[in-house]
Amino acid sequence: MSQHKPHFDFDSGEQTTAPSPILQILYCDEDIIAVNKPAGMLVHRSWLDKHETRFLMQTLRDQIGQHVYTVHRLDRPTSGVLVLALNQESARCLSRQFEQKQIEKSYLAVVRGFLCGQGRIDYPLKEQLDKIADKFSQPEKAAQSAVTDYQTLAQIEMPYPAGRYASARYSLVKLLPQTGRKHQLRRHMKHLHHPIIGDSAYGDLRQNRTFSEHLGCSGLMLHAHKICFEHPISGQKITICAEVDQNWQRMLNIFKWKINDHDIY
Template sequence: MLSILYQDETCVVVNKPAGMLVHRSWLDKHETQFVMQTLRDQLGQHVYPVHRLDRPTSGALLFAKDSDSARALSMQFEAHKVQKSYVAVVRGYVLDAQKQLGKRRIDYALKPKLDKIADKFADPNKAAKPALTDYECLATVEMPFVAAVRYSTARYSLMRLTPITGRKHQLRRHMTHIFHPIVGDTTHGDTAQNKAVLAHTGVSRLLLHAHALGFESLIDGSAVQVFAPLDDDFMAVMKAFGWQAWAQDLQRLL
């Protein structure tokens, strides 16, 4: 059963588990559990996905309850009226030149990511599209375990990430672009760091979580803010890194 974070007559927000696909796909023929089908059965009605989260990403996921609401909510996304905020754990200290924490922006165009099967006939030379991500380093830690041969310790940062655009794997690709890959990312990440965190915490999941979602109510136009709690695995890493207090403080950061 999915955890429902918010619900009204037009939409519902759930806390998507890491590793769960949003909907059925012929690319994953052996999967049997999907967020959309599970939520449909849970509510006893059809639901319409308004946006997506990558399979390994957890957190707040919005569905509409009818096609008209789906269109209206999609228009909010297109008009950049929806606020999305993610929390992530990345390799290294993400600090500015003065060694200070603060908000910064990644402005780096991304070429479309093509699937070998689904995009078999797509043009592989498509131009890169503009991609913007705001990021803020919330906390840092140096852990006494080896993640690389050259060092006897490993450094990590707790990040707040805000995608301004919505390119495929944007947050993961942008953090790798600035040399701070997200821990647990098996596609764009650092294998040595992933193994080190797994050995120290027992957690292998992608440490990327959609912790906050804000949009306009279709009922009365009021602001709706939804917060998605971290799962047990993410919390285990937060505890191991001494960041327990941030699990509560994150709800103030939308």
């Protein structure tokens, strides 16, 4: 298994009309490209965010001057590694790998409380339908199988009140989704009563506010850290890691946690 670096760099000084940010290229060849998706950025246009003007696909297309194809997604508030195809054949092959669960994905998350050890969450999830985008879907589908493995990497207790507690406890966890349901990681951590910090939909709003006020960190603390797959053309095993952003780095510095390609040391 090998770690790949970008085959080329983009100089932001050469951009003349760029209101959109320059995306960090993690890997690129003539068939696939991987980028470090910023938190808060949509992957593509959505009916639910019709007023948004920044999209990763359009930004990347303009940046490299080439059409790109999505093969998987990250939620808007989630940062981290996103792989895209540069031709239809690669897109079909990578999509098949995702459908057949042949791709390994590893996320980092900061959750409320002390989640100890490691384990597996095997908790089916009902499909969540959007009122507009999914208005023709069947609303009464049975819950779908959803499995997530987790491992606690670090814990810390901070001396400031959080809700009804005199102190605030946090855990850094590695999450390995074995299925790909909508908001699976966020919903599974809520199911364990250890919601992800910064999650406005499934989390603890008081804990979110406390975390933001005392650490100066905002947004969902969920980062797609690593992905492993077979190259769609060569079949070579590829591992790509994405560094955390400044929001995460600020939190890591305060907690004195350090992350590398092997998760934490």
